Amino acid sequence: MKRTLSLLIALVMVLGMCSFASAEGATKLTLWTFIDQHATFYNTMAEEWNKANPDRQVELEATVLGYDDMHNKFKIALQSGVGAPDMCDVELGQFPNVLLGEPQLVVLNDYMAPYIDTIVPSRLSIYSKGDNHYGVPTHVGATVAFYNVELLEAAGVDYKTIVTWDDWAEAGRKLKAANPEAYMGNAETTTSWQTNLMLTQQGADVQDNSNPDDPKPTVNTPELLKAVTMQQEWVKEGLSMVCPGGQVDTEQGKAWVNTGVCATVIMPEWYMSRFVDEIPDMAGKYAIAPAPVFEAGQPRSIGGGGTGTVVSLTCPDKDLAADFIVYAKLSEFGEQMIWNVMGFDPVNTAVWDDQELTHNPENKFNKYFLTNVFDTLNEVKDEIMYIPSTSISPTMNTYFNTTLWNNLYIDLLDPAEELQLAQDAIEADIF
Amino acid sequence: MQKVKRILYSQKIAPYVFVLPFVLTFLVFFLYPLTTTIKMSFQDILPGQEQWVGLKNYQRLLTDKVFGQAVFNSLRYMVITCALLIPFPMLFAYMISSRSMKFAGAFKSIYFVPVLSSVVVAGLIFRMMFAEQPDAMMNSLLALFGQPAIWWLKLEYPSLLALVLLCCWRWTGMNMLYYLAGIKSIPTELYEAADIDGASAVQKFTKIGWPLLKPTTIYVLTISIYAGLAMFTESYMVFGNNASPHNYGLTIVGYLYRYGFEKLRMGYASAVGLALLVGALALNLVQLRLTGTIGKRGDK
Secondary structure, three states: OHHHHHHHHHHHHHHHHHHHHHOOOOEEEEEEEOOHHHHHHHHHHHHHHHHHOOOOOEEEEEEEOOHHHHHHHHHHHHHHOOOOOOEEEEEHHHHHHHOOOOOOEOOOHHHHHHHHHHEOHHHHHOOEEOOEEOOEOOEOOEEEEEEEHHHHHHOOOOHHHOOEHHHHHHHHHHHHHHOOOOEOEEEOOOOOHHHHHHHHHOOOOOEEOOOOOOOEEOOOOHHHHHHHHHHHHHHHHOOEEEOHHHOOOOHHHHHHHHOOOEOEEEEEOOHHHHHHHHOHHHOOOEEEEOOOEOOOOOOOEEEOOOEEEEEEOOOOOHHHHHHHHHHHHHOHHHHHHHHHHHOOOEOEHHHHHOHHHHOOOOOHHHHHOOOOHHHHHHHHHHHEEOOOOOOOHHHHHHHHHHHHHHHHHOOOOOHHHHHHHHHHHHHHHOO | OHHHHHHHOOOOOHHHHHHHHHHHHHHHHHHHHHHHHHHHOOEEEEOOEEEEOOOHHHHHHHHOHHHHHHHHHHHHHHHHHHHHHOHHHHHHHHHHHOOOOOOHHHHHHHHHHHHHOOHHHHHHHHHHHOOOOOOOHHHHHHHHOOOOOOOHHHOHHHHHHHHHHHHHHHHHHHHHHHHHHHHHOOOHHHHHHHHHOOOOHHHHHHHHHHHHOHHHHHHHHHHHHHHHHOOOHHHHHHHOOOOOHHHOOOOHHHHHHHHHHHOOOHHHHHHHHHHHHHHHHHHHHHHHHHOOOOOOHHHO
């Protein structure tokens, strides 16, 4: 009996070693992400990498987790020094959290050096601390306006004539008169996409970053007051609706856009992937154009959201992980795939001019929309502003998303008072 | 060999061996984390950096309005769930154990099934039920009564209702089982004697059922107080994240999670954790003292 058992155990061990041997040569790399499409993209790029680098094979294990879940797990893994994956997608809003203290991440400057000049500079600095780059960017996330042409035309509105926010509101009034069920736009209560756009159009920010080591909140400013007062007026007038789910990039928000009552969605470019994958009923109805401004001549776009992929210090083969992720996201082929597979605007804007790639009629993103997104992107190329994410951003966002926007757009409280309260509360909450 | 046997069979050593697993678990999983937490609550901790800050974390805790709100939310939730999760399960247990009840077994299973569900799945489903679209389930129900759709999860009391309903749905069956066990342990002779004396159903309950179910009630109350104060996952799932509108769904544990895991302020989060421990301990001690479970042995 004993002999049989030990033979069996020996057999199992030999078999186990065989399965090891089959994967020999390829180094296993683990990666966490919070977006399905990203995992598909990385797997595709791992195959390409293996074709191009027979002597440095990778066996990629990409795991998709929920947004909060993944970021929290990753932060704790960094903090405790155990359990972190080799690579991880970190969202812009969360990035300051992984840079706290001494970042437990690999400095990527040397690995990214060959591509540095091709990248939109602001997309690098958002994932940096001092001169050290820690995250490989995915896209620019240039904010554009998605117009529901069918809905607007039925109300006699030509979206191409909309230049300023006043034009936009006027169009909204026409729409409302023709179709009381419809809304020109939405007010966000759990994010700040539109508010950030309106702030940068006025050359403002919610922080004073003159001393990068000690950012200060600047919430009670005339610029923010102007932006939120205007949005609150639109809610009161019925032009905008408080977005179900708090913003359009949620299950409820997307379901709402899919009902066809929403004439404008002002979102970063990457929202078009949500349209294609999760808002099926609106195919062929939306056109893409630059977002409105307060006065003609102001910048019409802002880089919104984004994901920096980092390499953990605990990764056993840092060189391989860093080389792979830089190849996947920044090489010419990688940049093309970022558009083809995910529908994002690549950080190398030279790709934006590649007519064959960007105007491919078979591309599913091109098929969905009435206009080509790159026409708009190239139009606003030099006007893409950005708002840095700093150590105080998470604290500010918590207050904005739980309290300030709710007070302004649901409870319709006085904007000036609320901004002062927000300023005080945020100052008190900063460590 | 003989020596080893003597040690193994020693009556002096055996008790220590028997309690060893508990002592080890207690030391490793309770005492060690507790002492580390106490230490950490006096520090400011960031990845790769630790700094002693004295009482700063506690000062901050006492002055933070959001923490006050989290405490209020947790206490309110705890009181409401205790108030609902004791009488109703008791009533249902009485009904099910009654001889005139038909399909008692089926009802028992139906009430118990939610206990087996994952809180994550249940929370997700409740989020969808309480979605703000007019065609979501709760809004459809309102529409049946001619009421307009409401933003359940953006308003204070409707969102509280969602959380309380979720809790009751999940835990009624569990508490009912405790009471069923309690009712089963009451000798039937007592009821028979009461019947002979001509006691009414109400009298039978107040004079026999209620007093003899007291240990069960105390147990259910104790775990409900703890569960109410420690609630977090339900709120996290129902609101979709830890940032509920106006912090309506923020609980003490949610607050701890926000600072410990979302903002990586482990020192401050440790202070929050200790405050929760002390609070829950104090509440339960008061409760156990009032119900006579502890401290009154000498009186009898």
